[in-house]
Amino acid sequence: MEGKMLRRQFLKMLGAGVVSAWGFPGMAGAQSSALLSKPIPSSGESLPVIGMGTWRTFNVGNDPELLAARTQVLKTFFASGGGLVDSSPMYGSAADTLGFALKKLGIPKTLFSAEKVWSPAGGTTREQVASLAERWGLKTFDLVQVHNLDDWQEHLSVLRELKASGVIRYLGITTSHGRRHNEFEQVMASTEIDFAQMTYNITHREVESRLLPLAEEKGIAVIANRPYDGGSLIKGLKRREKVPAWAAEECGCRTWADFLLKFIVSHPALNCAIPATTRVEHMNENMAAGTAPLPDAKAREKMVAYIESL
Amino acid sequence: MSEWNSYQIQDFVPFSADVYFRMLERMGETFWPLQLFTLAVGVVALLLALRGKPRIALLLLAPVWVFVGVAFFAQRYASLNWIGQVLSWVWIAQAALLVLLAATGRGTADRLEFLSASTITGVLISLIGLLMFPLLAPVLGATWTQAEVFGLHPDPTAVVSLGIFMIALRGWAQWLTCLVPLLWITLSALTLQVLEAPWWLALFAVVAAAVGNLIRQSRAMLSGPKS
Numbered sequence: 001m002e003g004k005m006l007r008r009q010f011l012k013m014l015g016a017g018v019v020s021a022w023g024f025p026g027m028a029g030a031q032s033s034a035l036l037s038k039p040i041p042s043s044g045e046s047l048p049v050i051g052m053g054t055w056r057t058f059n060v061g062n063d064p065e066l067l068a069a070r071t072q073v074l075k076t077f078f079a080s081g082g083g084l085v086d087s088s089p090m091y092g093s094a095a096d097t098l099g100f101a102l103k104k105l106g107i108p109k110t111l112f113s114a115e116k117v118w119s120p121a122g123g124t125t126r127e128q129v130a131s132l133a134e135r136w137g138l139k140t141f142d143l144v145q146v147h148n149l150d151d152w153q154e155h156l157s158v159l160r161e162l163k164a165s166g167v168i169r170y171l172g173i174t175t176s177h178g179r180r181h182n183e184f185e186q187v188m189a190s191t192e193i194d195f196a197q198m199t200y201n202i203t204h205r206e207v208e209s210r211l212l213p214l215a216e217e218k219g220i221a222v223i224a225n226r227p228y229d230g231g232s233l234i235k236g237l238k239r240r241e242k243v244p245a246w247a248a249e250e251c252g253c254r255t256w257a258d259f260l261l262k263f264i265v266s267h268p269a270l271n272c273a274i275p276a277t278t279r280v281e282h283m284n285e286n287m288a289a290g291t292a293p294l295p296d297a298k299a300r301e302k303m304v305a306y307i308e309s310l
Numbered sequence: 311m312s313e314w315n316s317y318q319i320q321d322f323v324p325f326s327a328d329v330y331f332r333m334l335e336r337m338g339e340t341f342w343p344l345q346l347f348t349l350a351v352g353v354v355a356l357l358l359a360l361r362g363k364p365r366i367a368l369l370l371l372a373p374v375w376v377f378v379g380v381a382f383f384a385q386r387y388a389s390l391n392w393i394g395q396v397l398s399w400v401w402i403a404q405a406a407l408l409v410l411l412a413a414t415g416r417g418t419a420d421r422l423e424f425l426s427a428s429t430i431t432g433v434l435i436s437l438i439g440l441l442m443f444p445l446l447a448p449v450l451g452a453t454w455t456q457a458e459v460f461g462l463h464p465d466p467t468a469v470v471s472l473g474i475f476m477i478a479l480r481g482w483a484q485w486l487t488c489l490v491p492l493l494w495i496t497l498s499a500l501t502l503q504v505l506e507a508p509w510w511l512a513l514f515a516v517v518a519a520a521v522g523n524l525i526r527q528s529r530a531m532l533s534g535p536k537s
Contacts, residue, residue, distance in 0.1 A: 055324070056323070056324055056325055056326050057326055059324050059325045059326075059329065059390050060325075060329045060390075061329065061333060061386065061389040061390050062389060063329070063332055063333065063336060065332065066328070066329055066332060090324070090392075091324060092324050092325065092389065092390045092391060092392070093389050093390065177316040177317070177321070178316055179316050230318075230320055230321075278326055278328060
């Protein structure tokens with residue numbers, strides 16, 4: 001088991017380009033502009049480390065001006081090599097906005113579509129997935145997750161059938177804001193899932209103690225939501241502080257987006273962070289953070305100490 | 311961590327500032343120049359309440375509440391927030407309540423004291439709704455067609471109506487009719503706070519003034535025959 005774990009971790013790091021960034025500094029520069037990726041443990045498929053969330057940002061209703069603006073944001077995401085786009089039926093018109101943008105842009109090969117099902121399940125799981133796929137303009141989803149563990153037993157049971165029949169490729173569960181971690185842990189430990197989405201950022205690291213080690217042990221890919229703590233973290237830092245010079249030298253952090261996102265995706269258990277934005281320039285910043293080099297364990301400790309000192 | 315402690319106000323606002331304010335602007339652009347008419351309706355309703363004709367004032371407000379319930383909440387806000395459909399029905403129910411009170415005359419103010427605290431509070435609140443919201447447009451660099459106006463947008467509609475209820479109604483009817491506008495104004499103030507729009511403070515001030523007046527009136531009614 002231990003040997004298998006080490007191999008898997010090594011492969012994961014290799015897939016991420018982390019080997020070149022951590023172990024072979026000379027190679028880091030050669031890959032500096034390429035978006036890093038990590039393999040999904042259950043399949044080995046590679047997934048770029050920076051994804052895109054849509055909470056608040058893609059809920060624009062039917063406003064043509066705003067639909068066009070979000071299309072540009074998504075275009076920038078894909079142009080930078082982005083893959084995972086995460087949404088939820090709770091996000092208002094976000095699924096329709098994604099459908100609009102994907103129709104305009106065409107569906108890129110790199111798209112990794114991630115949706116959610118929510119309560120009440122009541123036999124509606126298939127219906128929810130079908131309805132959301134129609135709104136995105138897709139036939140299938142890559143990943144469907146159970147939103148905030150709502151009715152997770154019923155949903156997961158149906159999602160397993162959908163995965164077996166090829167309607168979806170992966171299934172998972174989500175939580176946020178540190179909610180229901182005990183139950184979340186039990187589901188991760190007792191149920192076969194591909195993905196677990198949870199809140200993880202430099203000021204909210206509760207998941208480091210149990211959930212992230214469990215994800216590594218069980219071979220579950222982890223998506224980090226709220227990487228900027230709902231935006232307040234990066235806004236506050238941008239307003240008050242400059243990125244410390246040592247962060248640029250040691251791990252290529254030129255912006256606060258670099259600092260916050262590189263911290264997240266450099267955790268060995270993390271596959272992908274999903275910042276959300278309404279602006280093209282912020283999307284460019286986010287995507288730049290997914291390139292080498294990434295901080296090593298020592299630099300990560302220094303980053304935490306620095307943020308805690310502010 | 312307790313699950314409820316982990317929630318913040320922003321977790322209940324599923325849209326960003328640019329989206330919400332653009333929706334308000336588009337509402338104005340779509341119906342222009344209807345807002346000139348609805349604004350006039352608001353002024354007339356206030357004047358009727360001040361001239362001791364509360365039942366006609368309430369009757370004028372009812373269709374305005376239906377319009378905002380349908381055109382704003384059901385047809386626009388609901389696309390951003392699932393609660394929009396619920397709010398639409400709540401606004402229509404409020405309109406029905408106004409028609410009922412207008413038809414029966416129950417709870418309406420029998421006689422008006424121009425210099426009473428209720429009348430002064432009501433007039434001031436109504437003027438905030440009639441004037442402050444439209445005037446925000448030039449301050450924020452928007453055009454007049456994009457301004458928030460009574461009869462089209464929920465904030466000025468709720469604020470003006472609240473002011474008129476202070477003048478035109480008494481007792482249980484006043485509490486009952488003030489409930490929906492007070493709840494909406496509070497919800498809107500919290501939303502605006504999350505969206506970092508500074509006039510959320512004015513909305514909280516309106517709520518504080520209205521609730522203060524309702525409590526004062528209730529105490530006066532309980533302690534003596536004169537309100």
